[in-house]
Amino acid sequence: MTLLQVRDLRVSFQTGDGTVDAVNGVDLAVPAGQAIAVVGESGSGKSQIMLAVMGLLARNGTASGSIRFDGTELLGLDERAFNRIRAREIAMIFQDPMTALNPYMRISHQMTEVLTLHKGMSHGAALGEAVRLLDAMEVPEARTRITMYPHEFSGGMRQRVLIAMALLCRPRLLIADEPTTALDATVRGQIMRLLGNVKSAFDTAVILVTHDAGIVAGHCDEMVVLYGGQVMESGPVAETFAAPLHPYTRGLLDAVPRLDRDDERLRAIPGDPPGMQHLPGGCPFAARCPRADERCHHVRPPGVSHGPGRRVACHWPLGGAG
Amino acid sequence: MSPLLFGRRTIRALTTTGAPDTSGGRSLWQDARGRFVCNRAAMASLAILCVLVLFVLFGDFLAAWSNEEIDWAMLGNVAEEGGPSFANGHYFGVDELGRDLYARTVQGTGISLMVGVLGALVSMVVGTLYGAVAGYLGGAVDNVMMRIVDVLMAIPYMFVLIVFMVVFGRSILMLFVGIGLISWLDMARIARGQTLSIKNRDFVEAAVAIGVRPGRIILRHIIPNLLGVVVVYATLLVPSMIIYESFISFLGLGVQEPDTSLGALISDGASQMQYGTLWQLLFPLSFFVTTLFAFFFVGDGLRDALDPRDR
Amino acid sequence: MIYYVARRLAVAVPTLLILIIVSYVLMYAAPGGPFDTERTLPPEVMANLQHKYGLDQPLVVQIWRYVVSIVTEFDFGPSFQYTDQTVNDIIRQGFPVTLTYGAWSFLVAVLAGVSLGIAAAVCHNTFLDYLCVGVSVGAQVLPNFVLAPVLTLVFTLWLAWLPGGGWQGGHWPYVVLPVIALSTSFMASIARMTRSSMLEALNADFIRTARAKGLPMRRIVIRHALKPAMLPVISYLGPTFVGMITGSVVIDVFFATGGIGQFFVNSALNRDYPVIMGITILAGALTIAFNLVVDLLYAWLDPRIRY
Ligand SMILES: Nc1ncnc2c1ncn2[C@@H]1O[C@H](COP(=O)(O)OP(=O)(O)OP(=O)(O)O)[C@@H](O)[C@H]1O
Ligand code: SF4
Ligand SMILES: [Mg+2]
Secondary structure (H helix, E strand, O other): OEEEEEEEEEEEEEEOOEEEEEEEEEEEEEEOOOEEEEEOOOOOOHHHHHHHHHOOOOOOEEEEEEEEEOOEEOOOOOHHHHHHHEOOOEEEEOOOHHHHOOOOOOHHHHHHHHHHHHOOOOHHHHHHHHHHHHHHOOOOOHHHHOOOOHHHOOHHHHHHHHHHHHHOOOOOEEEEEOOOOOOOHHHHHHHHHHHHHHHHHHOOEEEEEEOOHHHOOOOOOEEEEEEOOEEEEEEEHHHHHHOOOOHHHHHHHHOOOOOOOOHHHOOOOOOOOOOOOOOOOOOOOHHHOOOOOHHHHHOOOOOEEOOOOOEEOOOOOOOOOO | OOOOOOOHHHHHHHHHOOOOOOOHHHHHHHHHHHHHHHOHHHHHHHHHHHHHHHHHHHHHHHOOOOOOOEOOOOOOOHHHHOOOOOOOOOOOOEOOOOEEHHHHHHHHHHHHHHHHHHHHHHHHHHHHHHHHHHHHHOHHHHHHHHHHHHHHHOOOHHHHHHHHHHHHOOOHHHHHHHHHHHOOHHHHHHHHHHHHHHOOOHHHHHHHHOOOOHHHHHHHHHHHHHHHHHHHHHHHHHHHHHHHHHHHHHOOOOOOOOOOOHHHHHHHHHHHHHHOOOHHHHHHHHHHHHHHHHHHHHHHHHHHHHOOOOO | OHHHHHHHHHHHHHHHHHHHHHHHHHHHHOOOOOOOOOOOOOHHHHHHHHHHOOOOOOHHHHHHHHHHHHHHHOOOOEOOOOOOOEHHHHHHHHHHHHHHHHHHHHHHHHHHHHHHHHHHHHOOOOHHHHHHHHHHHHHHOOOHHHHHHHHHHHHHHHOOOOOOOOOHHHOHHHHHHHHHHHHHHHHHHHHHHHHHHHHHHHOOHHHHHHHHOOOOHHHHHHHHHHHHHHHHHHHHHHHHHHHHHHHHHHHHHHOOOOOHHHHHHHHHHHOOHHHHHHHHHHHHHHHHHHHHHHHHHHHHHOOOOOO
């Protein structure tokens, strides 16, 4: 069953110097209980898709298209109705754990207010539940530390607190927006392991947003590759890794250090992501693509099915299956 | 008496804007100037300020009466005949003693502006030196010096200034020295912050390496580099200085007759308004408000030019 | 916490002492004594007076006596000008008046300023917001000595709604204009400050987290954004207090309330040193005490400050 169905999502921002099109017709499907990865370079529009799903776009942003969660259209939903979905049905963890917690409130208060509000729990019961979740996220001495303020926690600990906080109401979908980007390499593994457990332990679908394709393998079922606010390729993680269809995906995967490959092939994609203000008319990747020809510069490649469960938007897909 | 003319953001802009260095820093100031020029309210205010200065410098040439002359024809029936009139040369009317209000407004505006500018200058000199020394020497000296600033910040200055004026006699010189001396504290903090960021630059370290003495380094290398930011902040100080001066003169403790300032004129006007000679209040008041408004928008423009982050 | 208070006091007490000593020395150094009136007094009378007030003693002894009498008996000595009154009498007479409308002004400035600022920030870029910005920019150039005459002109001379001066034991019509005149510019500053710090707070990452938790906006503003938004305002309360104490001098003089500022200006014009000093020191002590309270409040509100 598809829990979240995003169709032709477009997000644009009105700014002082013109309109910025951050997301340009993205399709996305998240089946219940599955983990999908959304991968793309910085600025490719990953966060804006997720914020659109949460109804939290900046004031100058508008979204169009369709976002259906369990049959309910989320776009254009009023604030009251949205507040019944946030945290209860869809929860989100943000990029930077250092700033995502309120520095002026005790952790206990920040966690319990979710439960007292959404579940009508008493303060005592809420506190117990909060401690239980912190325990589950392996926060040591949760019972005593819960009364502390955020600045008394390290970055990794704060991210655990944020994950625990997101899971308080047992949402059916957890969106993790680059949960490890701001953390030390040593802590990253721990956080990814905890997130990996969430799917099974809480029976929650997970969207993992990342620019590091390396952390996707082993944690996610499907992956969606984003570039210039458009989907370049989507499909099961294993097959995509084994045989990427899109030249951009290939570039991303080549940038990941892997044991089974020679280090010399490790390279970054040359060039910079396009400015979102004046996207090129053709394929957004054309300027950096080794396979680009005349057509690529003028005609935007449509997303087409390419084998079971896989789609690609490219005039000259790499010879994979199909 | 210090309604916050410029907010925290101004101070932040000033304390975080790096002093201009020769390479990238120059374009920072050029950028800032570009942004300032694009700010219409600020440019208009700047124009108004220029007009005010011209008014002060050359207004007397247009006056039919001097500021001390008494128009005996008016005395006794100021309320009926003393109003603004071009026929008798009293463009702004006369005051209760039959003196020409136009000439007095020219003089009052001049003195207010002068006290404002000179007061800002005094505070700039004192504050910059103090802040630069504290910042450059650092350590315990810095600590003690900045603690002193903290201590002084907790004193209600206007009272001390009035005490000062009472003790040393009231004169314009005392007024701007006094006003300048009580408002150098913020300046010292800003100068110190800037010094801390300059002190580790190559050219300072080079000077230290070849054995230049601290006093000379501060005067030759630190202070010239502080100047940009400090001057900007000093401009922002001018309206506060004008308010201080007018405050004291309003109480009759500032400038002495026959000299006058906008505060003194407003005070006179206020004391006469029950007799219907409203021009006595309204002319000086509009000049005062216009001056402050102009300084306010110029200051606001400077702030935005320096710190173009979110508006 | 106690350590923190002690440390603040360790700064506050010397500050006050310095204030006392400096003002005394200034007075001492002043050319022209308090008895240099138009009529020159015979030398023996002069000497008598000097002796009576202890002015023939060495400076150090004078200061010591002065400080001791203030600290132990809260006694600021006699007034030179009002021969039958002590400085304490004058303070007792004038201070309650100034305190009454001063306290009201402070309350009005803080409550109205904060509410206006919050409303403007929550309704960012709406009519209300522009109104708030406009009013606060306008009020910025209307310090109390400008506002007071204008208010009197409108409400006393034209509309005849409110009296333009006097006190009448603090009967309310006599309090209204002083309060408006004194509070407006500070209210504007506080509103401006609240608005910008509230906007900053509402843009913070943790507010987005709170929204993602499905909290209603009202709750977010009150529980999450208010505290960080209030911190800069709280540190501005000290300067507000100083400004109001100073501004009250104008109000007292202009509205002839019989408040302490009127005595202050009178004494300043007549070189009545004990009164000037007494009032200055009182103002200093109040300011220092108030700043102490503000510091404690700030430390109590911001969990990241270590005592
Ligand atoms: N409020 C806004 N106004 C204008 N443009 C915006 C706004 N918010 C985001 N953008 C633009 O939208 C584009 C996509 O931003 P987004 O945050 O989705 O990137 P991202 O893929 O999450 O990158 P990162 O890895 O850096 O988080 C960026 O180019 C950004 O400049
Ligand atoms: S469409 Fe053309 S330019 Fe775009 S990725 Fe495919 S080959 Fe490269
Ligand atoms: Mg992002």
